[in-house]
Amino acid sequence: MSSSRKPPSLDAGGPPSPSLPPLAGGGGRFAVSGATPEPGGFGSSGDSPSPRRGEGRGGGLTPSHGGATRTTCAYCGVGCGVIASPDGQGGATIAGDPDHPANFGRLCSKGSALGETLGLDGRLLTPQVGGVEASWDAALDLVADRFRETIAEHGPDSVAFYVSGQFLTEDYYVANKLMKGFIGSANIDTNSRLCMASSVAGHKRAFGEDVVPGTYADLEEAELIVLTGSNLAWCHPVLHQRVQAGGAKVVVIDPRRTVTADGADMHLALRPGSDVALWSGLLGHLFGEGCIDLDFAAHVEGMAGAASAPTLAQVAAATGLTKQELRAFYALWTRTEKVVSVYSQGVNQAADGTDRVNAILDCHLATGRIGKSGCGPFSVTGQPNAMGGREVGGLANMLAAHLDLENAAHREAVQGFWASPAIADKQGLKAVDLFRACADGRVKALWIMCTNPAVSMPEADAVRAAIRNVPFVVVSDIEAETDTVRLADVALPATGWGEKDGTVTNSERRISRQRAFLPAPGEAMDDWRIIAEVGKRMGWAEAFGWSCAAEVFDEWTRMTALSRDFGKVLDLTALEGCDYDAMAPVMWPVGGPERLFADGAFPRGKGQILAPRMGEMPLRDRRHPFTLNTGRVRDHWHTMTRTGRSAKLSLHIAEPFVEVHPADAAALGIAPAGLVRIASAHGAMIARAQVTDRVARGQLFAPIHWTGETASTARVDALVEGRVDPVSGQPALKGMAVEIKALAPAWYGFCVSTARPAADTLYWARARTAAGWQMELAGAETPGDWVAFARDLCGVEAEAVTVLDATKGIARVALIADGRLAGALFAAREPVALSRPHLRDALGEGGAEVLAGRPGNGMPDPGPVVCACFGVGVNTIVTAVAEQGLVSVEEIGAALKAGTNCGACRPELAALIAPRAVAAE
Known part of the structure; x- marks a missing residue:
């Protein structure tokens, strides 16, 4: 199908879009709102180059219907179309644009919440x-x-x-x-440079120009999609839905078991740094099996490089994968004509990132699987x-x-x-x-x-x-x-x-x-x-x-x-x-073909197979025996200067964490939800331990989003060595040598506050809520006066209602102003177990009854949020599954709306329902 046709399975879901004329070029026009900008610069009069909000502004472009504006999302490189309807108070209602060929009306959780990020709080407004x-x-x-x-x-x-x-x-x-x-x-x-430079360099070496040859439509037309170094379900959810709409087999290549891997037909958990070996081995296999496109080979140089490809045994030794796993992947790739290989930061952010890119491109060039419907290498970008x-x-x-x-x-x-x-x-x-x-x-x-x-x-x-x-x-x-x-x-x-x-x-x-x-x-x-x-x-x-x-x-x-x-x-x-x-x-090329290079016409004359050698493994030493991988979480982006404004986007994950394998945690005395210090030769961070087998032994994973504004010591890139790919200059952000140690705070805490809380403690992580703020804390020393500490923390002078037990190390303080909850602090010697959704909802409404830490009798506790788009908690889902006999993700969506908008939570929903779904079969 053409790239402009709407996939049928993307028709439903998401917030309703305002009625607008169709896009120009598919029809329709936009009118100019406001005065036309004056030409020239600014004179010595000191006139402000831009009027203050509310005074009008030239160049604001809106459709001529209903005051809504067609624009493009501010986040990742998917480039989703958005319809924004200003609310007259500095904000806007956001909906996906059903006519935009990137997303056909779909938005991820971040795009859907754009309207919540438009306030002026914290804005720089004057030079x-x-x-x-x-x-x-x-x-x-x-x-x-x-x-x-x-x-x-x-x-x-x-x-x-x-x-x-x-x-x-x-x-x-x-x-x-x-x-x-x-x-x-x-x-x-x-x-x-930090995310796509290796892709640029790889394209230039292979094609003679930095060009992505395919289209999003290929994701729906492919028979096999290989996702390598890409957690597509979380980082590019709209594209992930297009993958699911096409029904292709999916292979995920990632050292970590991500939610994308959970939904794949095959997951290759290769050793970090061994990507070149895996793809070079595939190139050798393709030559050995006679799968080279001889007609297309006339347009490609470097075919002889496949002779130096590693053997299956060498690939197995380098990647840590079994020969059986490798044979299965290589056979699937070889026998499937329509293959799209999608790659992202897990490929690019490496000291051999350009070689990784070219190893992928080599396989497509050798087989002529490029520029055709449902075929090709595809670099997906992280920025708009x-x-x-x-x-x-x-x-x-x-x-x-x-x-x-x-x-x-x-x-x-x-x-x-x-x-x-x-x-x-x-x-x-x-x-x-x-x-x-x-x-x-x-x-x-x-x-x-x-x-x-x-x-x-x-x-x-x-x-x-x-x-x-x-x-x-x-x-x-x-x-x-x-x-x-x-x-x-x-x-x-x-x-x-x-x-x-x-x-x-x-x-x-x-x-x-x-x-x-x-x-x-x-x-x-x-x-x-x-x-x-x-x-x-x-x-x-x-x-x-x-x-x-x-x-x-x-x-x-x-x-x-x-x-x-x-x-x-x-x-x-x-x-x-x-x-x-x-x-x-x-x-682009405007007026030219959408898919490129199927005819073998490359900018440099011929395509180039590089056949790079197996790359450098991540560094480890006796002091730093772990390999730290970094990446994104589902509902936040970059350093949260935008997504951090949205309370909704912090419901799923509200603090920095590090994933640790259970065996490593046991060996190091790291308890689930305890705090750990991760350090390299260049810096250190403190985060919450998430003990999980999603990472292999000796490997850690931590997200990139937290800054000095949102956490005490969680800037993960402080740990990263400035090693770069020698071709692209892109730094290796995905594999640094670190140590990890358990911390033993004197106390752990959680607070909510209508005012922005501020702490000077061993650890804190701050996030917005619908009515104010929440903060996770831990301290090296126990405060002598918990009430004074709570008031200083929350910035609230209010009546204090307390539950204090020094023997058990428990402190609970509710700050009541005008009969309403202005702040609350819960502290204990262990990580604090309570209903955080209940406390967030009680802020500004409830009173001293919140000191129970959980809803009262007859009041449901929704539990941690799974679906950020509609605020659906895990307890709500589990209860509905049990009481209504739900056996599919679609049934959960029909009952609770969860998973019906951006779809990024669907793998988690599938995991929750898996036992019942299996029983139903």
């Missing part, structure tokens, strides 16, 4: 210089002057930009134009515009329009198009090296935009110190307080999702519009405009004189003529002069 409010003119003049002075004294390579895959393409384009074409350095890199950033040269080793920094003709063409005074002539500093250059003094002026490297970079503690070492630091962000904003000399308020206007490109090369449906708050300004204003002040007013995002996009589309002229696939020229307001989602 800050030295922590003091300043005018835009003063701040921008200072930034321009300091960068210009630094360049004049130390050269263009003494300055650097670090940007983000959450940038819109227009933001990315302007930043790269300023740095590479006018400053004349390639010292601009992006947090996409990782692909768009790559298009415009967002990485330090690229030029815009997929052109090459090392190619003199490409450099000349780009400089000619920009009419720029300079052009970067060598690769810039990639992310890890960029911050090392900050540490050793080579970078003297740094501008960080739309990202939080003090948390997300490897060796995060060292990165924090490196940023402090830079003489002049600028940070553009929407948040007033992040680990990185605190390090800024100048903080610039940027617009966020729902306020800014531009384009993003998803994992299948589909460009979609992000449209503004809210006015900019305070004095916040679009990132592209902030950068352009600095460019003007540095002396290049004409080159940076766009009046709106549409003009930036139009310049970018015209630039892709260079890509086309140099034989690249990227081509957006058909969009030149398009109706930007009404632009429908469209794949």
Whole structure:
């Protein structure tokens, strides 16, 4: 089927969508709401570049029907279409867009909760210089002057930009134009280096260009889908539903047993770091079985490399898999014509990530399983515009329009198009090296935009110190307080999702519009405009004189003529002069085929098989005998600056944790729900122990999301060594050597509070609730006065009702204000067992009766939330299964709605119902 046809099984579920005209290009148009932006920059009058929220804003694009706006989700690279209906109070109702070809109306839990993340609490609303409010003119003049002075004294390579895959393409384009074409350095890199650089490098080596050859429709048309290094059910739930809709056999390759693996036909729990061996062995098997496509082989070089493929015994020794498991996987891949191999961060985030990518691509190139319906390798991205950033040269080793920094003709063409005074002539500093250059003094002026490297970079503690070492630091962000904003000399308020206007490109090369449906708050300004204003002040007013995002996009589309002229696939020229307001989602090459390379026409002339050798295993030593894997949880994203605003999204998992195998836990005296300290040579963290056989012995898993804002000591990237792939420069975030030890706090605690709680204890983790906040705690010393401690913790002066038993080590304090619960603290010598959902619900409503810790007689306890979309707890599900005789996930959905929206909880529902379902058979 074509990629624009709606899969039948995606028709039902999710919140209802507002009635809107069909998309333009599939029909329909959008109208402009508000005044048209004035051309030019900002004069000496000090006019605010952006009016305050509620005063109106030019460029807000909405459909001409009902005040709703079609836009694109702010999260992962799936690029789901969203319909936002402003509520008139700064928020919006969110629904999936049934006409968008990425999701056909489906949204995951994070996308569904976008409306809960739009408040102004904690927003950076005015420029800050030295922590003091300043005018835009003063701040921008200072930034321009300091960068210009630094360049004049130390050269263009003494300055650097670090940007983000959450940038819109227009933001990315302007930043790269300023740095590479006018400053004349390639010292601009992006947090996409941390997630997709190895895929970029692998594509370029194999194809001659960074191109994903397939489409999402292939997920429904495949007969076999291999998910490698991808927990698709949690990290890309909408794509996971499309996989399930197609009915293909599914193989999951992952050292950890994830919820995705739970629902697969085969799970290969290979040893960390052995991916190249597994895929190289498959390549050798394909040659040995005569499964090479000889016609397609005429378009591919390097076929002889398969001769050096490892034997089955060698693969088994490297991967830890049995020969039987390997034979079964290899036979399945070999005999199935329509195979899609989906890979993500588990492949890319490794010291041999590029080789892992090429080992996967090799198998598809050798068999001609590429560019055809239901076939091909498929890189799925973790950020909403990782692909768009790559298009415009967002990485330090690229030029815009997929052109090459090392190619003199490409450099000349780009400089000619920009009419720029300079052009970067060598690769810039990639992310890890960029911050090392900050540490050793080579970078003297740094501008960080739309990202939080003090948390997300490897060796995060060292990165924090490196940023402090830079003489002049600028940070553009929407948040007033992040680990990185605190390090800024100048903080610039940027617009966020729902306020800014531009384009993003998803994992299948589909460009979609992000449209503004809210006015900019305070004095916040679009990132592209902030950068352009600095460019003007540095002396290049004409080159940076766009009046709106549409003009930036139009310049970018015209630039892709260079890509086309140099034989690249990227081509957006058909969009030149398009109706930007009404632009429908469209794949590139615009006007060309959706699937690529089936005819063997590669940008480099021929495809290339690399046949890489088996890669490097994760490091371990006597002091650090465990391998730590990192990743995401279902309902949070990145460093939670957005998802952390939603109470709903913290219901499933509200604190940092580490998965430990039961045998390792027993050997080290680690109790379930106890606290542990995980340490490497570079840093340490404290988290809750989750004892589970989802990880193998000697392996640990911890999520990446917690920061100094949400937990005391849980920045997992502080532990990660800055080892990088030598080809891509992408750091190895998936396998670091660590030790783990049980902690013995004097007490454990849990609190709820209507005010934001603050603690200075051994451990704490804070999350929002519907009526306030919750916090998990532990202390090294027992407070002498639990009531005073509770009042200080909750920030509430209120009447205290207590249950205190020093002998048993129990303390329960309820803080009652005006007859309602303003805060409560429960403490004990062991991890506190109580009904957290009950206490969250009682906040602001109940009274001293909450000291029981559980609902009263006749009041149900829903238990821990399984379905975040509809707030359905495990006890509610188990009770309904037993009382109503439910025997399928579909029956649970019909009875409770659980699992009927994003579907990410369906594997957990299946696990809950498994015994009854088996009995029913």
